[in-house]
Amino acid sequence: MSIARPFWWDRDERGPALGLLVLLMGLLLGQTAFNVLFNQETGEFTSALAARDPARFWSAIGRFVWLLAMAVPIYACYYFVRDTLALRWRRWLTAQFLDRYLAHRAYYHLNAEGALDNPDQRIADDIHAFTGQSLYFSMIVLGAGIQMVAFAGVLWGIAPVLIYVLVGYAVVSTLFTTRLFGRHLIPLNFTQLQREADFRFGLVRLREHAESVALHDGEARERQGLWARFLAAFDNMRRVLRWQLGLNLFQYGHSFLTLVLPSVVVAADVLEGRLEVGRAVQAAGAFGAILSALTLIVEHFEGLSRFSAGIERLHAFRNTLDQPSDQQGIRTAAASELSVQGLSVWTPGREQCLLRDLTFQVQPGQGLLISGASGSGKSSLLRVLAGLWTEGEGRVLRPAGAEMLFLPQQPYLPLGTLREQLLYPQPERGVSDAELQDWLARVQLGDLPERVGGWSAVRDWGKQLSIGEQQRLAFVRALLRRPRYLLLDEATSALDADNEQRLYALLAPLSITPVSVSHHPALTVFHRHQLTLTGAGAWRWAPL
Numbered sequence: 102m103s104i105a106r107p108f109w110w111d112r113d114e115r116g117p118a119l120g121l122l123v124l125l126m127g128l129l130l131g132q133t134a135f136n137v138l139f140n141q142e143t144g145e146f147t148s149a150l151a152a153r154d155p156a157r158f159w160s161a162i163g164r165f166v167w168l169l170a171m172a173v174p175i176y177a178c179y180y181f182v183r184d185t186l187a188l189r190w191r192r193w194l195t196a197q198f199l200d201r202y203l204a205h206r207a208y209y210h211l212n213a214e215g216a217l218d219n220p221d222q223r224i225a226d227d228i229h230a231f232t233g234q235s236l237y238f239s240m241i242v243l244g245a246g247i248q249m250v251a252f253a254g255v256l257w258g259i260a261p262v263l264i265y266v267l268v269g270y271a272v273v274s275t276l277f278t279t280r281l282f283g284r285h286l287i288p289l290n291f292t293q294l295q296r297e298a299d300f301r302f303g304l305v306r307l308r309e310h311a312e313s314v315a316l317h318d319g320e321a322r323e324r325q326g327l328w329a330r331f332l333a334a335f336d337n338m339r340r341v342l343r344w345q346l347g348l349n350l351f352q353y354g355h356s357f358l359t360l361v362l363p364s365v366v367v368a369a370d371v372l373e374g375r376l377e378v379g380r381a382v383q384a385a386g387a388f389g390a391i392l393s394a395l396t397l398i399v400e401h402f403e404g405l406s407r408f409s410a411g412i413e414r415l416h417a418f419r420n421t422l423d424q425p426s427d428q429q430g431i432r433t434a435a436a437s438e439l440s441v442q443g444l445s446v447w448t449p450g451r452e453q454c455l456l457r458d459l460t461f462q463v464q465p466g467q468g469l470l471i472s473g474a475s476g477s478g479k480s481s482l483l484r485v486l487a488g489l490w491t492e493g494e495g496r497v498l499r500p501a502g503a504e505m506l507f508l509p510q511q512p513y514l515p516l517g518t519l520r521e522q523l524l525y526p527q528p529e530r531g532v533s534d535a536e537l538q539d540w541l542a543r544v545q546l547g548d549l550p551e552r553v554g555g556w557s558a559v560r561d562w563g564k565q566l567s568i569g570e571q572q573r574l575a576f577v578r579a580l581l582r583r584p585r586y587l588l589l590d591e592a593t594s595a596l597d598a599d600n601e602q603r604l605y606a607l608l609a610p611l612s613i614t615p616v617s618v619s620h621h622p623a624l625t626v627f628h629r630h631q632l633t634l635t636g637a638g639a640w641r642w643a644p645l
């Protein structure tokens with residue numbers, strides 16, 4: 102409910118949504134009214150046949166055809182309105198989840214901590230299913246209620262005893278289904294959603310890392326991994342199918358009763374001439390309609406169990422996104438200069454202490470070079486400075502927002518045009534193509550626009566450009582934003598010494614202070630201090 106309700110209270114959505122809902126209910130009422138009329142006319146022409154009365158028969162058929170012509174648009178519009186409403190709801194809910202997912206870097210923490218499986222599947226598929234099925238089932242319940250009232254009158258007039266039989270039967274079969282099948286099918290469907298998403302994620306990973314897999318000749322291993330994921334989904338689905346078989350046996354046994362029971366109950370009245378054949382047919386129709394309304398849960402149990410598994414997944418996702426992040430670790434505050442005070446850094450799960458009691462200040466114009474053996478914690482320190490990691494103690498004082506930028510070794514090149522690669526994440530900034538061209542020329546990439554077909558060309562940049570070219574492109578992107586501090590985590594590692602020097606030489610004229618992780622001795626001239634991480638949390642600070 103807490104996931105569903107806000108949409109119906111949203112200021113912008115409420116009006117159209119409620120309008121569509123009222124229309125939908127109207128159409129549903131119309132459908133039920135036609136069902137009652139169809140049932141009535143079926144009874145009427147059956148009676149006419151039994152009485153061998155052609156005039157009565159043809160007039161019933163005539164009314165039937167008219168009813169059909171009127172009913173068709175109502176039935177068709179019902180689905181159109183229902184699915185339009187579901188689509189609007191999906192749009193709204195997806196926007197809500199995307200906002201939460203991207204707020205406070207939840208997408209980063211969720212994925213880094215592995216706290217929740219497949220958030221992408223939950224946003225893409227579970228929301229879709231939730232909105233569609235919520236409306237589907239709500240309308241079924243409502244329709245069942247209306248149907249029950251409409252047909253109960255009919256049945257009461259013909260054979261009241263059938264109503265008692267129906268109610269007793271519905272209660273027993275619903276309890277039986279929810280108790281026995283629900284206990285198994287809901288958790289199995291939950292696992293199924295998860296395993297399907299794992300399998301798809303495996304396929305996406307293969308696509309993303311196609312080149313590395315090909316270079317390793319890793320096809321056999323990849324197939325084995327993908328097959329294992331598929332088999333996990335397959336095995337679970339087999340269990341689902343077995344339980345569904347039991348459920349179907351029960352459902353069919355149960356629905357066949359509709360065919361026999363009403364005839365048996367009213368047979369004596371028809372045989373002794375107290376009831377017309379057509380009235381008996383009508384009673385059987387009404388019996389079936391009420392039975393399916395009363396045993397709604399039994400009939401739709403497969404769908405309902407999948408639906409509740411999807412809701413559980415969305416609920417868990419929403420709760421994880423709404424959890425307040427624990428801020429008791431390293432605290433960050435805004436300041437004009439970058440400094441750290443009494444900083445101790447742990448890995449996120451507190452497995453290792455990477456740095457103990459570190460204090461330093463980086464004044465503008467005085468770059469800092471961070472070095473140390475592999476695994477000593479250099480990248481981790483940059484993550485702490487960027488505010489991504491908070492496990493530990495101490496304080497980080499840093500300029501806010503775009504005043505401090507971070508360049509990793511493997512640049513991120515978003516989907517989009519060449520221009521957008523340079524202007525990310527604000528592609529609408531008004532920088533002229535001539536200015537962009539000028540910057541590219543300074544990093545020896547002046548021919549790139551021409552080579553790829555212009556500024557608006559769209560490519561898979563991460564695959565087409567060499568790592569060195571990607572690093573230079575990302576470097577220009579950072580320069581264009583002119584941060585006060587630029588944190589470079591081996592961000593020029595793929596470049597030759599000349600190119601690397603050329604890039605670093607661009608920083609000082611723009612008043613950008615580098616904080617670099619690098620093993621290249623030639624870079625020392627661009628920094629004033631060196632921080633060496635010597636392992637097990639120890640460090641050394643020295644002027645250059």
Ligand SMILES: Nc1ncnc2c1ncn2[C@@H]1O[C@H](COP(=O)(O)OP(=O)(O)OP(=O)(O)O)[C@@H](O)[C@H]1O
Binds near residue numbers: 479481
């Ligand atoms: N998410 C994580 N969870 C647990 N441990 C981690 C995580 N990320 C990194 N580590 C561990 O923290 C240590 C420091 O990693 P870090 O990447 O900071 O090293 P580095 O000095 O930058 O190494 P390199 O020079 O090889 O890039 C390593 O032992 C690494 O295995």
